[in-house]
Amino acid sequence: MTTGSPRVLPADSGVAEAAAVLRAGGLVAFPTETVYGLGANALDARAAARIFEAKARPSFDPLITHLADAVDLPALVGAVPPAVAALVERFWPGPLTLIVDRPAAIPPIVTSGLDTMAVRVPDEPSARALIAAAGVPVAAPSANRFGQLSPTRAEHVVAGLGDAVDVVLDGGPTRCGIESTIVDARGDRPVVLRLGALPVEALVEAVGPVTVRPGSSGQPVAPGTLAAHYAPRTPLRIGTAEQASGGGRRGFLAFRERPAAGDWAAVEVLSPDGDLTAAAARLFDALHRLDAAGVTEIVAEPVPDVGVGRAINDRLRRAAATWH
Numbered sequence: 001m002t003t004g005s006p007r008v009l010p011a012d013s014g015v016a017e018a019a020a021v022l023r024a025g026g027l028v029a030f031p032t033e034t035v036y037g038l039g040a041n042a043l044d045a046r047a048a049a050r051i052f053e054a055k056a057r058p059s060f061d062p063l064i065t066h067l068a069d070a071v072d073l074p075a076l077v078g079a080v081p082p083a084v085a086a087l088v089e090r091f092w093p094g095p096l097t098l099i100v101d102r103p104a105a106i107p108p109i110v111t112s113g114l115d116t117m118a119v120r121v122p123d124e125p126s127a128r129a130l131i132a133a134a135g136v137p138v139a140a141p142s143a144n145r146f147g148q149l150s151p152t153r154a155e156h157v158v159a160g161l162g163d164a165v166d167v168v169l170d171g172g173p174t175r176c177g178i179e180s181t182i183v184d185a186r187g188d189r190p191v192v193l194r195l196g197a198l199p200v201e202a203l204v205e206a207v208g209p210v211t212v213r214p215g216s217s218g219q220p221v222a223p224g225t226l227a228a229h230y231a232p233r234t235p236l237r238i239g240t241a242e243q244a245s246g247g248g249r250r251g252f253l254a255f256r257e258r259p260a261a262g263d264w265a266a267v268e269v270l271s272p273d274g275d276l277t278a279a280a281a282r283l284f285d286a287l288h289r290l291d292a293a294g295v296t297e298i299v300a301e302p303v304p305d306v307g308v309g310r311a312i313n314d315r316l317r318r319a320a321a322t323w324h
């Protein structure tokens with residue numbers, strides 16, 4: 001558990017100091033457009049090992065390597081297959097993580113021993129400035145303890161990781177609020193390994209048909225082991241306000257309207273306008289708040305299963321799977 005607080009710096013003015021910490025082998029949490037990442041120098045096996053330690057993350061769960069700019073990809077990995085290059089061209093910087101061959105410069109601990117590597121360029125100026133100033137690729141999973149809710153605010157990182165992280169760059173709430181979409185486009189037909197902030201529909205429009213891998217957990221070594229993930233500490237189940245029963249103080253996560261029925265101790269509404277992008281941006285923040293509301297159960301209403309709504313429902317299912 002944590003014993004103290006990390007240094008929290010503004011995301012803009014703190015970049016140089018945070019970059020120096022990365023170069024010295026330290027851990028820096030930083031905002032991306034999706035969620036906050038827990039970064040370390042991806043070329044430094046000892047620094048990467050500290051990420052697994054800080055998160056209590058199993059060593060079989062590989063990290064995503066972050067670059068400052070798409071032009072840095074060929075410099076690190078050499079040529080990539082045309083379909084990968086097309087996705088880079090179309091969607092970077094942005095919430096799309098691509099699978100490439102692991103270059104020799106990246107130590108195997110970063111990829112959990114896989115001969116492939118997940119890589120992306122985040123669409124967040126301070127993140128790109130940090131990586132550029134560090135002058136190295138930055139390995140960064142979400143900055144939460146393994147299995148828990150992803151952080152969309154610096155406060156979430158501080159509460160979850162404490163001084164297991166050296167520096168937190170605070171850039172306010174993240175824009176997308178949900179992790180990147182992970183795609184393996186090395187074969188004939190791109191495979192979505194994890195649903196995320198870039199909707200499947202946008203991928204299809206850009207590159208034609210894709211396969212959405214059943215489960216889409218993004219876990220290549222032991223599929224299914226991450227079926228339970230993204231979980232609040234409070235038991236969560238998926239349901240509607242009408243179906244809800246049982247006593248105790250219960251919280252409700254609504255898509256667009258406060259429930260008319262039921263006796264709820266706390267309610268969070270994701271988007272009164274029914275906007276899925278806005279709902280995704282608020283998802284983890286709302287779950288963090290319900291978790292802090294002292295309720296004994298959270299009932300979460302599913303959202304329409306289109307666009308980024310698919311990724312929201314995926315996160316809710318994984319959160320529920322932890323408890324059932």
Ligand code: TXA
Pocket residue numbers: 032034035036037038061062063064095097099111114116117118122140141142143178179180181182193217218219220
């Ligand atoms: O939006 C995001 O992707 C955020 C920000 C910080 O960039 N990062 C993030 O990292 O969500 P993380 O560690 O929470 O999730 C990364 C997932 C791993 O759980 C793993 O399943 C998948 O990426 N992954 C990493 N390397 C892979 C590989 N070589 N092949 C297949 N999946 C891989």
Ligand code: MG
Pocket residue numbers: 141142150
């Ligand atoms: Mg994560």
